[in-house]
Amino acid sequence: MRVTILGTGAIAGAHAEAITGLSAYGVDAVLAHAVDIDPARAEEFARKHGVAAHGAGLADVLTETDVLHVCTPPGAHVAATVAALEAGVHVVVEKPATLSLAELDRIAEADAGSTATFTQVVQHRFGHGLRQLRRLLDDGALGRPLVATCDTLWFRAPEYFEVPWRGRWDTEGGGPTMGHGIHQFDLLLAVLGPWSEVTAMAGRLARHVDTEDVSMAIVRFANGAMATITNSLLSPRETSDLRFDTEAATVELSHLYGYSDADWTFTPAKGRDDVGQLWQPDPMALPSGHLAQLVPTYRAFAAGEAPPVTVHDVRGTLELVAAIYRSAFTGAVVRAGEIGPGDPFHESMRGTGPGWAPVKDLGAERG
Template identity: 35%
Template sequence: MTRKLRVGVIGAGIAQAHLEGYADNSDLFEVPVLTSLDEARGREVVAKHGVGEFTSDLDSLFARDDIDVIDICTPPVPHFELCKRAIEAGKHVICEKPLFGSIAEVDAMAEILAKSDRKFMPIFQYRYGSGLQKMKMLVDKGLTGKPYLSTIETHWWRGPEYYDVEWRGKWKSELGGSFLGHAIHIHDMLCYIQGPVAAVSAHGATLMHKIEVEDTMVASLTMQNGSVAALSVTLGSHKELSRLRFCFSDMTAESVHAPYTFGEDPWTFTSRDPAHQAKIDAALAEYVDKDVSYPRQFQLFHEAVMTDGEVPVTLEQARMTIELVTAAYHSQRTGQVSKLPVTPDHPYYNSWLP
């Protein structure tokens, strides 16, 4: 019988999606406890999702010896300290996006993990849509050819009421705007397919809302693999859309346009060469459907813990998205092309906050 991992959850917002993911894997996980600064909401979530208990005592959560995993689902500012504390308490860690507020914190966490045998997994659940997984399979099978161009669109709508939540829209508490908080998933998917970014030129603005952070941004990228990419993000699209399009020498791939399920089927994979199209179709016919989103990422995390293998999303992979954010804000403010990787001598290594 597979041993269940016992999870302590911090937070009561996006935590509900995590709880649904654990419930879908009830043979692998159980959630005995949840804590939140918002006690009323926390208790409501505990009752709704069948969590064992609510506690307002964060110290007691870290001290429990019957907890294997701490799952951090708070707004971004406390992520680093909570992750550090959990690792030092001997727990495995799962942490929501955006992971941390600087490359310095990412690198500090790498040093902490190097001295520990605990598993650490950032959340990028959108990777685990069947459409994107088929795209990755075709790349891994060598059926895509040389990469040329990627276009990534995050065109969503957020009305003024979205920013009625106290911590949103402020540099100090949200750490960034649409490029960080909303588009980070789809930009992770870009790096998942095309690898690291080499250079960024970005332009951002606050056009729709009375907030400190940007609600609109465009960026042009050079990837380390030699291809180029164009990113666009807005929270002012009356018709919401998310789209990934990859042009390779041997095929072109395009995602569905659904704003919040853009990693899932049906993607299109097209070659102008009928013989090569037949190879693509044959590979796709062999694809085995799996669970998607949080349930699939949690399944792979459980497997990594049980086998002492690599977690499905690593700290190094999450670093790519934080580097992209760092470089984009640097380019936006300086008017210069920002080169990657971001190293300790970079002016925004310790923080991109203005």
């Protein structure tokens, strides 16, 4: 399969390394093109990663591409994805796939009408620990899931937001709820399944941005489980923590940007020593990451099958993002399925808007 990477910024390197690593798993793929609006950056990327061709135009290479990796800032995802799907090219897009549910619904429509398929990078779903936990829950070995916590406690200094598209609703889609915590609560959804209702708060506490810099939510799931979600860019000791309390055990994951089996802790409930041996590491398993997701994804592409993460999976997570913002900005409980066409939060994560002033107005007030 001939692969093109669109957008050769920082995250594109992880994609290039993963594509190169596919051959070790029996996947025949070659990184054939690198495309960027900055020709010099595309050239440098191509030289570093051994890409045969580089340039600034996507349309010129779609006819020579089987899989397109979209690694641009989020605001440019939709146009490239739809163009590729209409050309019969599979698409792997970085998260968040779109800035709104409305944009994702456009992609879903293009995906339904294409001979190719769409998927989004959600690499944490593909670590061995997550897959083992999901299997044990499916088998009933751990009983019902009851309580969970999901904390993305990261730190981004003020200079991080000097990049023009960061911290803005129109180009980044939101703050840590949209662009950072989504990594972890996507994993939460992968374990607990569909959510049913959410109530949330959000605030701009310390960063000079239009979006929030922290949010907190309480979520009820369709299976009855309840969870808390915290998304922060103000936490000096950075960590990503998830905890799942089931009837038979507590299963915990503590990491930062990726995990291996060593990052998981399994604690049987009192009197449930029978489950202690169920949790087993796999020394041969890949750590969570792009390669772990791309191996089964590319195998699905080659077989003409749906990828392991579909546009439906992506929508469930993005709908939770929109619901967190809607609850935080309106003060209402939001239920799954409520946000559809005609709702302001379907068109933009900003929706009806937070109670704080935009940065330009804030600057004027301070001036």
